[in-house]
Amino acid sequence: MSPTRVLSRFAVRIALLSAFAAFGCIGFGRSLAALLWMSVILCALVGLLKREPLLGPALNHWDEAVAFGALFALVHIANAVA
Template identity: 80%
Template sequence: MLSPTRVLARFAVRVALLATFAAFGSVGFNRSLGALLWMSIILCAGVGLIRREPLFGVALNHWDEAVAFAALFALVHIANELA
């Protein structure tokens, strides 16, 4: 089990990498970031399933990270609709 600080740092690094890759996307930043966030949701949920992490555990895990990516995806999706 990782400490909450490591999980938050891992999440921040992943978001920074996703934003960097989205900046070079050919379909625009918003659409690229949305697609990358969607893939991150699937990846984190898959890892959570494979590692059999508890869904509502006491410590932060991949499920919490998937929910955070889903929230960011929702924000990006709303921004795409308004633009």
């Protein structure tokens, strides 16, 4: 899969997660954190099921899981500070 396609898929997922989090009744930050955590799990499961290499030369679902995990950490820290 091309890196452009993976990055565009990631951007679309972030936009959708943000839109769904905006309508969450527990607040945007907590909703976004929960959705990001679910995305980490989903990407890791898809990477596992497709048997993608963990540290492969091309972007894959494992890299998306790491990116979602980093965003989850940022949102979680921001929620704890606020």
